[in-house]
Amino acid sequence: MSATAPAWQGSVECDGCAFRRFGLFADLHAEDLAHQPFPIDRLSFGAGDPLYQEGGRGRAVFSIVGGVVKLERLSPSGDRRIVRLHRSGDAIGLEALLGLDYEHTAIALRPMSVCRIPSVAIDDLGQRSSRLVKQLMARWHQAVHQADLCLTLLSTGSARARVARLLLYLSSEGRSHVCDGLTREDMAALLSITVETASRVVAEFRRRGVITAMGGNRFLLATGALREIAEN
Template sequence: MLLPGKQALQLLEEALTPCIPFTFPPRAVLFDEGEAATHFFWLRSGVVKLVRTGPNGSPHLFTVIGRPRPVGLADLFRGTFSARAEALTPVEACRIERARVLELMQQHAFIFQALTRKLDLEFRRLEERARRLQFCPPPCRLAHTLRDLAQELGLQPDGSLLLPITREELASLADLSQRTLSEALRTLEHEGLLQKLGPRRLRLHPDRLAVWLQQQRALFFPPLTGTRSESMQ
């Protein structure tokens, strides 16, 4: 029995209910890179960042998670955590031990088959996007990053995006230097795609941003011959 990834997540969450939630203050570490992955967390509320050690040994912000979902589940099958999970805001999450996961795998094997397939596809998509965006101009790279953050964290009623990360972390997430980040922000503002409202607050124009990104995609990422091009929207 094959389940869509979203449905598998819903069934898994139901199977894990009830659970005892843990609370973490901002900057608390849920798990660290390289630790034995004997458990994972199901994020119930709050925002978590995943940080990996870069090639030069410095920390690199890999992604930001702001929706209820498992954190570290894929690493449970690899043996060690591939990143450090740190709370950006007050976080509530359930800690699920490996023994409970093994029990669920016996009772609901089809859920984990669908879920691991989804996690693997998402991981490959993120890795492929990272490789492709190396050749994307800085404004395009930043636009993708801001759009992804808006989708993950949601916009305020006035259309603004509250950034739970620092300017330095935003540069790391977009794989830009801080100087290039400033230039890219000015370019996107000049294009009418965003407005800076404060140090960590931006007003985005999603429709304009989507059109502009499609234009950039056509310029820098023509469809590959013989393969189905991956949507970067």
């Protein structure tokens, strides 16, 4: 996969960052961050750009400031499979904290911004703050929850129900009526259906007025109708 170099937006001082309350350092106090001896870079990626590659050396954790990222793995047969999606506030690449190589390829689904936090920086802060240790445990739990979500909601039931659940998830569990969707190929890789089936279901939803195309892969959702389909 060809990689476009991320755009560097500058180094971040976490103590004064408005995003911090949503990110990995949410529970830290000002004194924990008073002397930040390590660089934390704010990076932007375009749609389709990889943040890191499966098997690459894990050197940093990525805290998502805005956007959606997919985590992919290759099966023994060489097939691509999306195993999880992550959004703003999530932390990915946590295996780097254990000195492990990255277990997935992380790819931006749309233009996005992240904070790249060196694992050595997190180790240093963790030795000085039990609050960070608790937050890290919460992030590990969140990763397990996301994996469970893909298994229980996005890999079971009819193709129509799976697509409906995915669209609701991408619209913040139905709290928004607008959804930045996936390509049909990504839908198929995530939902364990064929590309043809994904295309057919989306076309059916459009004909029935369950979703309305807004250009690209952006849709206006009839969330009530989608919930009915998702529950069947």
